[in-house]
Amino acid sequence: MTTHEPNLLNLAGSHYLITGAGSGIGRATAALFASLGARVTLVDCDEAPLAELIDNLPNGPHARRVYDLADVEGIDDLVRDIVSANGRLHGMVHAAGTQVVMPARDIKPEMWRRILAVNTEAALALARNMARKRVCQGGGSVVFISSVMAMAGSAGSVAYSMSKAALHGMARSLALELAPLSVRVNCIAPGFVRTPMLERLERTWDASQRDAVEALHPLGFGEAQDIAHAAAFLAAATGRWITGTVLVVDGGYLAK
Amino acid sequence: MEDFLKEMADILDEESVNESDRLDGFDAWDSLAILSVIAMADSRYRAAFSAQQVRAAGTVGDLYRLLSASAKAG
Numbered sequence: 176m177t178t179h180e181p182n183l184l185n186l187a188g189s190h191y192l193i194t195g196a197g198s199g200i201g202r203a204t205a206a207l208f209a210s211l212g213a214r215v216t217l218v219d220c221d222e223a224p225l226a227e228l229i230d231n232l233p234n235g236p237h238a239r240r241v242y243d244l245a246d247v248e249g250i251d252d253l254v255r256d257i258v259s260a261n262g263r264l265h266g267m268v269h270a271a272g273t274q275v276v277m278p279a280r281d282i283k284p285e286m287w288r289r290i291l292a293v294n295t296e297a298a299l300a301l302a303r304n305m306a307r308k309r310v311c312q313g314g315g316s317v318v319f320i321s322s323v324m325a326m327a328g329s330a331g332s333v334a335y336s337m338s339k340a341a342l343h344g345m346a347r348s349l350a351l352e353l354a355p356l357s358v359r360v361n362c363i364a365p366g367f368v369r370t371p372m373l374e375r376l377e378r379t380w381d382a383s384q385r386d387a388v389e390a391l392h393p394l395g396f397g398e399a400q401d402i403a404h405a406a407a408f409l410a411a412a413t414g415r416w417i418t419g420t421v422l423v424v425d426g427g428y429l430a431k
Numbered sequence: 432m433e434d435f436l437k438e439m440a441d442i443l444d445e446e447s448v449n450e451s452d453r454l455d456g457f458d459a460w461d462s463l464a465i466l467s468v469i470a471m472a473d474s475r476y477r478a479a480f481s482a483q484q485v486r487a488a489g490t491v492g493d494l495y496r497l498l499s500a501s502a503k504a505g
Contacts, residue, residue, distance in 0.1 A: 275470055275473075275474070276466055276469070277466060277470040278463040278466055278467060280444075281463075281464075281467040282470075286474075330462075331463065331466045375479065378479035379469045379479055379480060379481055380481060381481045381482060381483040384481075384482065
């Protein structure tokens, strides 16, 4: 006799906020979550890609908000508006991120402050709302997209590494604070995946540099969908006993 | 040009630099300095250059002309 497991990745009936949804990992995550049945609210600083994406998502209704997450002070209001218009949340995926490749000796304070604001402070400003009954539906999952740069050094990435490593510490402490509410908090640490951010970097590399970076990944560069799959695994019932940890999805980058 | 020269002086860890100065004459002209020039080009000129292109510039002035031409083209 064959028994059929329920679809453990089913997200029907849930509502997720996804930042950086206009491109790359955020966009792939929004598309996957919607295809698994979730309603998604898309947040990005660019309107055009959100409008195009939302028209092509299954299920729904979905929503979109144009917002620059460097404005950390306004994030409570952003979340309040989203909840009031679209209902309480089951979780969020913070995929928005920014990077400037510049050595420590030259990077300017305004550059690293913007990196920290978008990558790190916005993550805390968003996720702490999951402790509020008016925001959180009751139980759920928060996923921060960090990076292998949080765990392995890379010249020119000091500010980016700092911003992503902070997410790991934040996830562990938030996981303890939110566990009584059945809200889980985790990070995904991707290697280099083919996204607009990588394309920008690639324009500054010659062919041999590009090959050298790809060779750091025994499985080659990843795709945004590879990270979206991990986010869905953490958000869905498959991740119900996972909190306060970092899931490395890097094609073997850190195995060396 | 004046702002560019100040920026280059910071990157090269010098009090000041001139248009005619050869880049390979500076102790600080290394792979990290090249990264800084690439980032400066991106943030100030919205221009993307490879390390190879930056390395090919002989003088500070060559670099300025490379960045300016790209800004005009963009």
